[in-house]
Amino acid sequence: MAQMQTGAQGMQSLPALLQRNAAQFGNAPAYREKEFGIWQCWTWAETAKEIEALALGLINLGVKEGDFVAIIGRNRPYLYWSMVAAQAVGAVPVPLYQDAVAEEMAYVLGHCGARFVIVGDQEQADKVIEIQDQLHQFEHMIYLDPRGMRKYDHTQLHQFSHIQDQGRAAHDELIGELQSRQAKLDYDSTCVMLYTSGTTGKPKGVVLSNRNVIQSAKNSSEFDQLTQGENILSYLPMAWVGDFIFSIGQAYWCGFCVNCPESQDTMMTDLREIGPTYFFAPPRVFEGQLTNVMIRMEDAGALKRKMFHHFLAHAKKVGGDILDGRPVGLMDRLKYALGNVLVYGPLKDTLGYGRIRVGYTAGEAIGPEIFDFYRSLGINLKQLYGQTEATVFITVQPDGEVRADTVGVPAPEVEIKIDDSGEIHYRSPGTFVEYFNNPESTASTKDAEGWVATGDAGFFEEGSGHLRIIDRAKDVGKMADGSMFAPKYVENKLKFYPDILEAVLFGNGRDRCVAFINIDLTAVGNWAERNNIAYASYQELAGHPKVLETIRSHVTAVNKSVAEDPMLSGCQVHRFVVLHKELDADDGEMTRTRKVRRRIVEEKFDDIITALYDGSEKVSTVTEVTYEDGRKGSIKATLTIVDADVKPGAVHKVAAE
Amino acid sequence: MLDNSLSYVTDDGRTIGGVVMEMKNITLRFGGVVAIQDISFDIREGEIRAIIGPNGAGKSSMLNVISGFYVPQEGEVLFHGKKRPPMRPYEVARQGIARTFQNIALFEGMSVLDNVMTGRLNYMKTGLFSQALWKGKAEAEETENREVVERIIDFLEIQHIRKTPVARLPYGLKKRVELARALAAEPKLLLLDEPMAGMNVEEKEDMSRFILDVNDEFGTTIALIEHDMGVVMDLSDRVVVMDYGKKIGDGTPDEVRNNQDVIDAYLGVSHD
Numbered sequence: 001m002a003q004m005q006t007g008a009q010g011m012q013s014l015p016a017l018l019q020r021n022a023a024q025f026g027n028a029p030a031y032r033e034k035e036f037g038i039w040q041c042w043t044w045a046e047t048a049k050e051i052e053a054l055a056l057g058l059i060n061l062g063v064k065e066g067d068f069v070a071i072i073g074r075n076r077p078y079l080y081w082s083m084v085a086a087q088a089v090g091a092v093p094v095p096l097y098q099d100a101v102a103e104e105m106a107y108v109l110g111h112c113g114a115r116f117v118i119v120g121d122q123e124q125a126d127k128v129i130e131i132q133d134q135l136h137q138f139e140h141m142i143y144l145d146p147r148g149m150r151k152y153d154h155t156q157l158h159q160f161s162h163i164q165d166q167g168r169a170a171h172d173e174l175i176g177e178l179q180s181r182q183a184k185l186d187y188d189s190t191c192v193m194l195y196t197s198g199t200t201g202k203p204k205g206v207v208l209s210n211r212n213v214i215q216s217a218k219n220s221s222e223f224d225q226l227t228q229g230e231n232i233l234s235y236l237p238m239a240w241v242g243d244f245i246f247s248i249g250q251a252y253w254c255g256f257c258v259n260c261p262e263s264q265d266t267m268m269t270d271l272r273e274i275g276p277t278y279f280f281a282p283p284r285v286f287e288g289q290l291t292n293v294m295i296r297m298e299d300a301g302a303l304k305r306k307m308f309h310h311f312l313a314h315a316k317k318v319g320g321d322i323l324d325g326r327p328v329g330l331m332d333r334l335k336y337a338l339g340n341v342l343v344y345g346p347l348k349d350t351l352g353y354g355r356i357r358v359g360y361t362a363g364e365a366i367g368p369e370i371f372d373f374y375r376s377l378g379i380n381l382k383q384l385y386g387q388t389e390a391t392v393f394i395t396v397q398p399d400g401e402v403r404a405d406t407v408g409v410p411a412p413e414v415e416i417k418i419d420d421s422g423e424i425h426y427r428s429p430g431t432f433v434e435y436f437n438n439p440e441s442t443a444s445t446k447d448a449e450g451w452v453a454t455g456d457a458g459f460f461e462e463g464s465g466h467l468r469i470i471d472r473a474k475d476v477g478k479m480a481d482g483s484m485f486a487p488k489y490v491e492n493k494l495k496f497y498p499d500i501l502e503a504v505l506f507g508n509g510r511d512r513c514v515a516f517i518n519i520d521l522t523a524v525g526n527w528a529e530r531n532n533i534a535y536a537s538y539q540e541l542a543g544h545p546k547v548l549e550t551i552r553s554h555v556t557a558v559n560k561s562v563a564e565d566p567m568l569s570g571c572q573v574h575r576f577v578v579l580h581k582e583l584d585a586d587d588g589e590m591t592r593t594r595k596v597r598r599r600i601v602e603e604k605f606d607d608i609i610t611a612l613y614d615g616s617e618k619v620s621t622v623t624e625v626t627y628e629d630g631r632k633g634s635i636k637a638t639l640t641i642v643d644a645d646v647k648p649g650a651v652h653k654v655a656a657e
Numbered sequence: 658m659l660d661n662s663l664s665y666v667t668d669d670g671r672t673i674g675g676v677v678m679e680m681k682n683i684t685l686r687f688g689g690v691v692a693i694q695d696i697s698f699d700i701r702e703g704e705i706r707a708i709i710g711p712n713g714a715g716k717s718s719m720l721n722v723i724s725g726f727y728v729p730q731e732g733e734v735l736f737h738g739k740k741r742p743p744m745r746p747y748e749v750a751r752q753g754i755a756r757t758f759q760n761i762a763l764f765e766g767m768s769v770l771d772n773v774m775t776g777r778l779n780y781m782k783t784g785l786f787s788q789a790l791w792k793g794k795a796e797a798e799e800t801e802n803r804e805v806v807e808r809i810i811d812f813l814e815i816q817h818i819r820k821t822p823v824a825r826l827p828y829g830l831k832k833r834v835e836l837a838r839a840l841a842a843e844p845k846l847l848l849l850d851e852p853m854a855g856m857n858v859e860e861k862e863d864m865s866r867f868i869l870d871v872n873d874e875f876g877t878t879i880a881l882i883e884h885d886m887g888v889v890m891d892l893s894d895r896v897v898v899m900d901y902g903k904k905i906g907d908g909t910p911d912e913v914r915n916n917q918d919v920i921d922a923y924l925g926v927s928h929d
Binding site: 035036037038147148150151262263265266269 | 671803804807808810811812814816817819866869870873874
């Protein structure tokens with residue numbers, strides 16, 4: 001393999017890796033993007049030329065070493081090139097979440113003082129133009145898709161292809177400058193700056209060096225034996241550290257091909273066409289696909305449906321063991337092989353997982369049923385635990401040691417310790433350099449010896465040595481009677497029901513727990529259609545008595561399972577409401593990576609929480625909502641509060657009140 | 658020839674040229690019913706021209722006169738300064754006029770892609786036989802036309818439904834597919850019959866943006882009928898207002914908005 005021959009020496013930056021790839025795998029595909037209905041392809045050699053032209057164009061435009069270049073848009077090869085080109089000229093690429101509203105962008109662009117912004121299309125350009133008066137250091141914007149941009153004032157605005165053309169034209173004058181800037185890059189120079197979405201407070205700019213990125217990419221690629229022949233689909237936000245590591249770090253280290261979907265909406269079709277060998281998705285993607293499969297099977301003919309359920313039951317029994325290489329009887333193996341021909345194979349193909357060797361899920365806990373479903377089909381789905389500050393990897397599950405309830409063993413070269421309060425700390429080559437312009441936060445997160453506090457509470461399981469995460473350390477609290485309050489534990493159990501999209505548990509310092517629940521419109525909507533329940537809006541469906549009854553049965557089932565845990569039996573849900581709106585990042589209720597911002601939800605829906613505790617049966621509320629274009633409106637609703645059955649073990653505590 | 662003496666540049670930097678189409682004293686009757694009564698107005702190159710009015714005002718009839726589908730009993734239609742003889746629909750299409758319909762008229766059983774491809778009909782030169790064999794010229798021709806169609810699919814952001822049968826699409830998307838098919842003909846004059854009827858606010862915003870982008874990117878002259886006053890006023894360069902078959906106003910959105918007859922027609926007047 002390539003990395004064996006060259007080693008890490010000399011490969012200390014992305015541009016250096018790019019040159020190696022162009023020399024060694026010049027004719028192998030580096031990027032594909034579906035456009036105009038066809039997969040367009042660039043080889044590594046072509047990619048190197050494109051990036052060089054862009055880098056020269058950036059120098060020509062006046063990009064200096066140490067400048068920040070913000071990059072905003074959906075996953076496209078051009079924007080990935082922009083990141084590498086920015087690094088090649090000694091600047092620091094800063095990818096931003098493309099669905100962020102203008103004010104959020106204003107904060108980040110102002111904080112890093114970006115002089116240059118590269119955007120995907122008019123939508124993003126408009127947002128930057130809207131806030132440019134607040135940005136004192138902003139100078140030039142480069143846009144990719146010229147559609148709708150022709151009438152704009154072009155004194156500060158440039159088309160991407162023109163910048164490349166200018167770069168090509170100025171090749172002879174500027175190539176020397178580019179080469180000398182590239183030569184200065186080493187393991188300590190900044191590779192990228194990524195803003196953490198942060199469940200609390202303002203986003204922080206995490207500075208990652210080439211050492212962080214390349215070492216992490218190297219270690220993780222070797223861990224999973226990734227090769228130059230892999231194909232991945234890049235569809236997760238470019239501002240997220242995971243995408244940076246998979247689509248740039250590992251792709252450049254191994255030299256594999258990054259495929260970009262045609263648009264956000266075509267992701268599933270594109271996934272099937274590409275058939276990635278290495279895949280990464282948050283649990284909600286797997287949940288969504290499973291829900292879809294189940295819904296579509298309901299519509300299938302009786303024979304197909306019977307066959308599907310029969311073989312799926314068999315897969316559930318032996319599929320996981322076969323994947324993990326555990327002993328399985330001959331008859332069961334034969335039957336599994338038959339199932340593979342009749343059901344599993346075609347199903348995997350439909351889902352786009354026909355060629356997967358390694359799949360990862362992370363970011364949130366995944367439901368054990370969902371996890372086992374994919375594994376039983378023979379898809380090597382694993383979990384990892386990580387964060388931006390660690391350049392992703394803290395723990396990973398090795399092949400053959402995969403379970404739904406742990407996050408695996410420490411990743412290569414990662415040290416982990418758990419302090420007295422139960423908080424997980426780690427130290428690794430991926431440990432971030434600093435938070436940009438924020439020494440206090442850096443100091444409070446990373447100590448002098450390089451140990452980083454994750455903010456998560458967890459423990460190593462006896463025997464297996466696998467790490468188990470309990471919850472965010474700051475979210476773990478105590479109930480009024482002193483028993484432990486771990487909201488995530490209960491929320492995850494609730495969210496494992498397809499009908500429930502999101503749940504938020506309250507009860508810290510109180511005598512009992514209550515919950516907010518968001519229904520999943522796809523699953524519940526489909527159920528409503530089947531049962532001839534008419535509804536005009538999300539709000540109406542969410543308040544339907546039959547929906548409330550279904551959710552109540554889920555909550556009761558969760559309570560039963562929570563009651564079995566002696567430590568957490570106090571966390572049973574006594575009362576709940578099904579919210580009239582989905583929790584949304586545009587309203588600040590979630591982060592852009594879809595993690596609930598507990599404090600904000602608690603403040604915003606204070607009236608509902610009060611009603612949950614004071615015993616009222618209904619509560620009227622007005623909620624402010626933000627539309628996609630940033631305008632605000634409000635929705636009124638009267639919500640029914642539902643009481644859930646609570647199992648003994650917790651009941652006596654309530655009685656004691 | 659176009660009379661370019663009228664050409665001017667709009668506030669947002671588009672060039673509006675001379676008169677492309679002129680309606681001169683048009684009167685259209687269906688038996689005893691007078692649908693359009695003595696109406697004159699013109700459409701200039703590159704502009705977005707709206708025709709508005711309450712229900713039954715004769716807007717759709719007017720559009721059908723422009724498209725050549727109805728032949729008025731009185732008056733004449735001048736296209737590029739020349740009087741237009743009665744024509745068959747395919748002849749109209751060859752002149753560079755394309756349209757969408759109020760009640761969507763797509764081939765429901767065909768995919769979005771195939772529907773849009775039908776818009777290229779006038780650009781297909783090979784005969785039935787060679788198309789059936791799909792060899793040589795016919796194949797090259799299809800590839801060429803497919804490229805144009807793919808650009809339009811990209812432009813209107815309907816990639817995700819490319820292979821979906823039209824019957825399975827929601828209303829708002831069908832409207833967009835119809836626009837795509839009209840655009841596939843690369844028209845010089847595009848007629849839109851209530852492009853935003855039955856849409857929600859977000860769909861209306863999207864459609865408005867597409868209409869503006871079409872006008873801006875391809876320089877297509879657009880004549881549209883619309884109910885939603887707000888949308889019309891934001892979109893169009895000039896507006897014709899009709900009521901009971903008569904023209905009661907004509908001018909820029911601001912002029913029309915302040916026209917007393919128009920206000921009366923829309924808000925109603927008390928008869929005392």
